[in-house]
Amino acid sequence: MATLRINDAKAPATDRNGALIRAVNVCKSFELPDGNGIFTVLDNINLAVRPGEIVALLGRSGSGKSTLLRILAGLIPASSGDVFSSGRRVTGPNPDVTMVFQSFALLPWLTVQQNVELGLEAIGVPAKERQARALKAIDMVGLDGFESAYPKELSGGMRQRVGFARAFVKQPKVLFMDEPFSALDVLTAENLRGEISDLWEKGDFPAQSVLIVTHNIEEAVYLADRVIILGANPGRVRGEVVIDLPRPRDRSSRRYKELVDGIYIVMTNPDRDVTAAMAGVPPRRETPYPPLPHATVGGISGLLELLQERPELRDLPEISSTLQLATDDLLPIVDAAVMLGLAEVRQGDITLTDAGRAFATADIQTSKEIFRAQLLERVPTVKMLYNTLKEKPNGSMRAGFFLDILDEHFPREEAQHQFETAVDWGRYAELFEYDRGEDRLLLPVEVSELTD
Amino acid sequence: MTRLTFPTREALRRLPFTPADVAIIIGALALIVVVAYVGSTALVPFQPPDVLPEPISLDVIHLPYYLARSTLRMFIALFFSVLFTFTYGYVAAHSPRAERVLIPLLDILQSVPVLGFLSVTITFFIALFRGSLLGLEAASIFAIFTSQVWNMTFSFYHSLRTIPREQQEMARMFRLSRWQYFTKVEVPNSMIGLTWNTMMSFGGGWFFVAASEAISVLNQDYRLPGIGAYVTEAIDQQNFGALIAAIVAMAIMIILVDQLVWRPLIAWSQKFRNEQSEAHETPTSWVLNLWRAARLPSLISEALRPASEFVNRALSGTLAPKSAPMTQPRAAMPRWVDWVYNGLIVALVIGGAVVLIRFILGEVGLPEVGNTFVLGLITMLRVAVLTTVSTLIWAPVGVAIGFNPRLARLIQPVAQFLSAFPANFLFPFVTVALIATGISLNVGSILLMSLGAQWYILFNVIAGAQTIPSDLREMAANMGLRGWKLWRRLIIPGIFSAWVTGGITASGGAWNASIVAEVVSWGDTTLTATGLGAYIANATEVGDWPRIALGVGMMALFVVVLNRLFWRRLYALAESKYVL
Ligand SMILES: Nc1ncnc2c1ncn2[C@@H]1O[C@H](COP(=O)(O)OP(=O)(O)O)[C@@H](O)[C@H]1O
């Protein structure tokens, strides 16, 4: 496998004055609803963005990437720790950065040109100059001739170009991008990514540095000079990988593939973390209900059947391209299979366990039995739901009760997701049923009759 | 690269004005002349009681003038409504502390019957402008204002609270000034909801302009020149011809305002839609097309650009972005300020309650309260019968229309027109029929109240039926669902939430209408029904202020309680259970 140069996350290899933006011991937690304590999203983050580099923040969704980016941009405050930009402490919207948003965040009632001029207008640039600078930025992103079009007349890719032009025109020190290509279809994203990369390589990029948030490993390796890997629950810097590839980048080069594969391994083994140990980051918070990956039973059994039918398929990146699934969509399914003890992941390769093989080959009733056994043995959340119902004389309980329990361990929205996933799994295993109208969980009829 | 922002040479060589420009210039000039003329006559001095206002003439020649006066009143009220909406909504959305008072207050104000506002305030306005009709004018405009404004304010406030998160972040990121944020983000986001609500409220306002122009206070009849007074005069003189002329004129005016003001505004507001894809069916307007075809508007706005640029920059400079966006809003002020503030609110509420109780015990007495409560129950029964019967009649019709897209496109504007048409113009015909047949107004008033209210149920049901996906209907047909089963399984769930909207509007309208529907006259004959509406109308006529306040307060209480206990629950049910 690839040899990765791993930098120490705690002490970025730059002197104190060399960084444009620096995060020092940044923590962020949100209050859980109803005063159930706090939920830590970011834990002691230290990082720096230096002049002239593209840094990628890589992590699964929910690892707090967007939150971190917004703290660095001064849009939301950190719970503790400091952000410095050009040596000054950031206490409000950071004037050194502009951001490209995942959802474009264009104002639909303004033309392309008005959208691009917006940021200049805000800082009082006179009309003439505003217009000239906006036209130049629009030209740069290849939207020449669309100045007076409205966003809704444009395709998704063109809209994001407007987003880039709006960010470029302010000539920020650091350009922030929050998953700028993930709302676009694959081809459009590829195309735009290439153009941004070309602009950077040409040397007249309108920002000194770039910080891009992504969950796409290939994107990170393709664009970045350094990839900072974030772990989840709570979000922390697991380490960083220096992308020592010459530009323009050659995707077919061996080194490129090594780097992509290497990062896959790091990403699929959240616990076996070399650099986390080096950084002395505290271990994962213990919880009686380890978070369930958001995967449907359909997704899990689909993956298992694929692995059963094509045993030669082991490499995760390969599977992801076979299934035409984004990594971010595949990883929860893989995690779920591992959690259920139906598959194992080693060195970026996935294999079925005995139970997994049995599951993939059995008829539906037997599959359900296997799934049920695995659930009760390995998934505390589902077990808690089932046991609670069994203890109730009428075998039924309102969903709100369980949500309250989960609320103590997850933020409100996440608790809802956790509950939905647990219900999806438990229903498939016929452990219980869910009445949406009444919003109650109940034991299936036969089972409650047996216990009565 | 600048070619797109300046007219090309080819464009400059073209005629400076298109036919569209000519039409717009003529239209604008005509409007200015009419407004100037009508407006100037409104300021003619009066010295009552010696010099009484000229009596209303039933000559049809004068009808356009009266209509113009009424319409002017509507637009003056609209102007104040817009001002109020922007300030009240803005403050409520931006200050959590003000919000705690303003929003519940708005909820209560919305439940007070509009004509109740008129009854309560009219003596005050007359006293304010003693010796001139201006007091009555102000009271009338105020009544129209109260019929329009609460809806609009709620709509604006709601839009401000639901601005998409990424737009908020973008604005902070690019450091938009508060002025820029208001004009580029907040107002545009509120535009679609606000224009729609304004149009609906304006339509409802015709009823109140008609009702407020001729009113008896302190045993004296006051008449403002206007179409409502014209109708009242026609009733006094039992002149059917004049009545029909007024109805036709009113219908023409509603259609005119719709075509010249609301259609263009609605069509224009579509550009503020937030989903960034073309809607299937965008409203269009020939006036807007004319406006867009004309070159004058863009030339003028081009000429004004330096001025507006100057204003924008000046305002942006003074209204810098919020200075402390990083600090939590609550932490910004010390706790004790909140305590004092909350204490003050509680003290005010308690003080109000004490005043109220002393008022009830001292001025009217408990038995009178019991009396109005019983009257309220009677009127409530009428509203309930009306809502039920209208539903039974219009729900099947509305569904049939809604399921037929071509028919729906035809009928929907008609239903909207009928709901905007002031039902009190039609009252005399029903009154005459009641007198002829000898049917008691106790029953007849239900029909009167329903003349305006029922259409809200019809067009909301049509809209609801249109939202039922056609594949669900095909599925139902395929499964052989028919008759009651089809209604129970598909149609009722499908139209439920639209029906609730229609029902709440209809019953609100009926409560309002009860004040003019429970006492009606034709010539010298006056019919009176037993009910809270008649109670308020009679108290207003003799100027018995405590009883006006009691009646209006009781009606507001009924409406608030019904909304909380009945309609809100139906809304909750509609949202949790019957979402398509
Ligand atoms: N305002 C908030 N209140 C409560 N929880 C939040 C808030 N913003 C984000 N979170 C939680 O923080 C976690 C990380 O979110 P985010 O930064 O959006 O992750 P990513 O961008 O990596 O997908 C999620 O679990 C999310 O639910």
Ligand SMILES: [Mg+2]
């Ligand atoms: Mg994100």
